Amino acid sequence: MVHLPLGKALNFAMQRAMRDDDRVVVLGEDVGTLGGVFRVTDGLSVEFGPNRVFDTPLAESGIVGTAIGLALRGYRPVCEIQFDGFVYPAFDQIVSQLAKMRARSRGRVSLPVVIRIPAGGGIGAVEHHSESNEAYFAHTAGLRVVSCATAQDGYRLLRAAIASDDPVIFFEPKRRYWDKGEVDLDASPASLDRALVLRKGRDCTLIAHGPTVKLALAAAEAANEDGVLVGVVDLRSISPLDVETLRRCVAETGRAVVVHEASTFLGIGAEVAAAVTEGCFFALKAPVLRVGAYNLPYPPAKVEEEFLPDVDRVLVAIDRSLNFGRTPAHA
Amino acid sequence: MSTTTDRPSAAGPAPLRVQDPELQGPIRLVDADGRLTRRGRERPVDVDKACWLYRDMVLSRFLDREAVALQRQGELALWLQSEGQEAAQVGSVHALAAQDHIFPSYREHAVGLVRGLSPAELLSQWRGVAHAGWDPFERRYHFYSLVLGTQTLHAAGYALGCKLDGEDAVTVVYFGDGAASQGDVNEAFNWAATMSLPILFICQNNQWAISTPTTKQFSTPIHTRAAGFGLRTWWVDGNDALAVHAVTSEAVETIRAGRGPALIEAETYRVGGHSTSDDPNRYRTDEELESWRRRDPIARLRVVLEGLGVAPPWFEEVEEDGRALAVRTRQECQALHAPDLADLFSEVYADPHPVLQERAAYEAFAAMVEGGV
Ligand SMILES: Cc1ncc(C[n+]2csc(CCOP(=O)(O)OP(=O)(O)O)c2C)c(N)n1
Numbered sequence: 001m002v003h004l005p006l007g008k009a010l011n012f013a014m015q016r017a018m019r020d021d022d023r024v025v026v027l028g029e030d031v032g033t034l035g036g037v038f039r040v041t042d043g044l045s046v047e048f049g050p051n052r053v054f055d056t057p058l059a060e061s062g063i064v065g066t067a068i069g070l071a072l073r074g075y076r077p078v079c080e081i082q083f084d085g086f087v088y089p090a091f092d093q094i095v096s097q098l099a100k101m102r103a104r105s106r107g108r109v110s111l112p113v114v115i116r117i118p119a120g121g122g123i124g125a126v127e128h129h130s131e132s133n134e135a136y137f138a139h140t141a142g143l144r145v146v147s148c149a150t151a152q153d154g155y156r157l158l159r160a161a162i163a164s165d166d167p168v169i170f171f172e173p174k175r176r177y178w179d180k181g182e183v184d185l186d187a188s189p190a191s192l193d194r195a196l197v198l199r200k201g202r203d204c205t206l207i208a209h210g211p212t213v214k215l216a217l218a219a220a221e222a223a224n225e226d227g228v229l230v231g232v233v234d235l236r237s238i239s240p241l242d243v244e245t246l247r248r249c250v251a252e253t254g255r256a257v258v259v260h261e262a263s264t265f266l267g268i269g270a271e272v273a274a275a276v277t278e279g280c281f282f283a284l285k286a287p288v289l290r291v292g293a294y295n296l297p298y299p300p301a302k303v304e305e306e307f308l309p310d311v312d313r314v315l316v317a318i319d320r321s322l323n324f325g326r327t328p329a330h331a
Numbered sequence: 332m333s334t335t336t337d338r339p340s341a342a343g344p345a346p347l348r349v350q351d352p353e354l355q356g357p358i359r360l361v362d363a364d365g366r367l368t369r370r371g372r373e374r375p376v377d378v379d380k381a382c383w384l385y386r387d388m389v390l391s392r393f394l395d396r397e398a399v400a401l402q403r404q405g406e407l408a409l410w411l412q413s414e415g416q417e418a419a420q421v422g423s424v425h426a427l428a429a430q431d432h433i434f435p436s437y438r439e440h441a442v443g444l445v446r447g448l449s450p451a452e453l454l455s456q457w458r459g460v461a462h463a464g465w466d467p468f469e470r471r472y473h474f475y476s477l478v479l480g481t482q483t484l485h486a487a488g489y490a491l492g493c494k495l496d497g498e499d500a501v502t503v504v505y506f507g508d509g510a511a512s513q514g515d516v517n518e519a520f521n522w523a524a525t526m527s528l529p530i531l532f533i534c535q536n537n538q539w540a541i542s543t544p545t546t547k548q549f550s551t552p553i554h555t556r557a558a559g560f561g562l563r564t565w566w567v568d569g570n571d572a573l574a575v576h577a578v579t580s581e582a583v584e585t586i587r588a589g590r591g592p593a594l595i596e597a598e599t600y601r602v603g604g605h606s607t608s609d610d611p612n613r614y615r616t617d618e619e620l621e622s623w624r625r626r627d628p629i630a631r632l633r634v635v636l637e638g639l640g641v642a643p644p645w646f647e648e649v650e651e652d653g654r655a656l657a658v659r660t661r662q663e664c665q666a667l668h669a670p671d672l673a674d675l676f677s678e679v680y681a682d683p684h685p686v687l688q689e690r691a692a693y694e695a696f697a698a699m700v701e702g703g704v
Pocket residue numbers: 438477478479506507508509510511537539540541601605
């Protein structure tokens with residue numbers, strides 16, 4: 001066990017994968033000499049050289065498009081998109097090329113490509129550097145979409161993503177890069193499509209992923225002080241959804257609140273709500289509620305804390321769920 | 332054409348890349364009437380090779396015309412004609428080695444045919460029974476890309492892989508004059524030049540992108556633009572099969588010699604509509620079409636071959652083979668059946684995925700409907 005920040009754990013995941021398999025290559029903007037703007041690829045170019053770690057031209061479509069060509073040639077490329085808001089120039093290569101090639105070829109061509117995206121807000125950044133755009137990718141068949149929350153889990157999930165023969169969009173909560181945790185570098189890769197039950201509940205279940213997992217745990221802790229026992233599930237896999245685990249946990253409490261940084265409209269919370277409702281309708285004591293960002297373009301950084309969900313908004317939602325259908329006292 | 336330098340050598344004719352002083356235009360070895368140009372006379376015609384080029388051009392035209400007929404009769408939903416572009420396609424693919432990997436656009440039926448694809452494979456996409464009708468590795472011929480220009484980046488990545496592997500293979504990618512305006516194509520040029528990749532870009536400039544003429548597409552010729560990116564470039568008469576073949580051989584040789592990426596712009600013309608759904612009369616004149624018909628690549632090479640003593644019965648044999656291919660095309664087309672939707676569920680992901688459970692739901696529903704419940 002080593003004590004590491006998430007960013008370093010992800011770095012180790014790539015390093016170990018590259019040591020184990022010389023077909024694993026890393027490419028992106030400033031990932032070589034600099035080690036990435038968040039230093040997540042730090043040291044890889046020194047250890048593996050310029051034929052395994054590529055500082056590419058500044059062109060996102062090119063990064064993903066050439067990664068597809070490398071994968072066709074038998075490589076396992078790990079791409080870094082510098083920031084969430086800059087993945088859109090590569091959108092076509094991801095949704096029309098990367099996602100579809102296996103189906104188009106009737107299963108003859110697999111593309112083991114990982115696209116790492118530092119995502120989410122909370123770091124006081126300028127515009128286009130704080131987006132939570134996982135839903136765009138989760139809507140596309142042919143992709144797997146993963147979101148990691150902690151150092152240990154980030155390490156295991158990234159190793160699993162690199163080992164997968166499917167394309168994986170891998171979201172990293174950039175505001176948690178510096179959060180430390182115990183990491184077992186010999187731990188087996190995580191299962192790419194299973195949610196993680198972090199806390200058992202009795203009264204309500206919080207469902208979160210990536211940056212909001214920590215938030216959900218804090219809210220559960222606060223609720224506990226009031227005698228409300230709240231469970232927490234970390235989705236980890238956004239596509240596919242681990243519907244089985246979600247239904248089991250929500251059936252135990254009868255109430256669920258989904259918490260994510262993305263705007264609520266057509267966000268992952270909507271899909272979770274539908275899946276849970278369909279799966280355990282009669283166990284539900286209240287509709288599944290969602291706490292996310294307001295449906296606005298990401299605002300200037302000085303107001304991002306009010307824009308993003310926080311512990312109080314989660315506690316209010318838990319209250320709403322617990323009191324659903326009862327006449328409000330002040331009415 | 333064994334020389335790999337840009338300077339004229341005593342051993343043979345000057346490399347073609349040096350701009351033809353006679354023409355002030357694209358490299359041409361045979362003029363529109365089938366006469367060898369000055370530069371054409373500088374190098375002996377390999378009759379055997381020329382006969383192969385002729386034969387494959389004729390075969391692909393028969394396939395193309397049969398496919399149009401099949402579309403008119405409702406057997407195909409759509410067909411994108413290659414008529415008129417046979418020299419650009421056959422001439423170039425014949426200059427490649429077996430290990431060279433090709434990324435086509437969507438009109439390179441002649442290239443596919445030369446690489447050994449069957450009519451069934453070429454037609455399946457247009458009959459609506461597949462998105463990509465063949466294995467891309469078997470004949471080193473990737474399937475078609477309909478999103479314009481995307482394949483140029485796949486080719487660049489593939490070429491990078493070849494380079495890392497130290498394989499003596501050139502990656503070849505075809506695209507059109509319209510696609511050249513896409514960001515992906517320009518990213519690929521830049522990528523190839525910056526990383527000095529073993530890749531050959533072949534732009535078939537057929538003068539039109541649906542109804543948009545090249546004058547609305549760019550103000551600098553594609554080969555000039557590509558040179559600006561740092562690619563070695565050739566500009567060739569794309570209706571002159573011998574010139575396309577010679578130029579492609581030269582380009583591939585320089586790439587194999589480790590001298591970096593190259594681009595060939597082949598001036599040609601799409602004689603048919605953009606597709607069987609298109610009405611080209613809305614945007615181009617009969618005179619223009621006629622002027623290009625007079626530059627037909629097949630007729631032109633026939634004159635050369637006749638001049639070299641190839642006798643009429645040989646041409647008749649080739650026509651006969653063409654007719655046989657048309658018959659085969661029709662038979663194979665009609666034998667193409669829709670896939671079973673149930674099978675598609677397992678072809679999206681390599682690793683286990685819950686979408687597999689949807690297959691059972693689909694099959695149960697299909698059985699229920701069939702059972703009349
Ligand atoms: C990204 C994209 N935009 C639009 C289209 C629709 N489209 C199909 S073919 C075509 C014209 C392409 O012209 P060109 O690249 O010159 O190739 P040609 O058809 O002449 O062979 C257009 C606009 C497309 N397939 N992809």
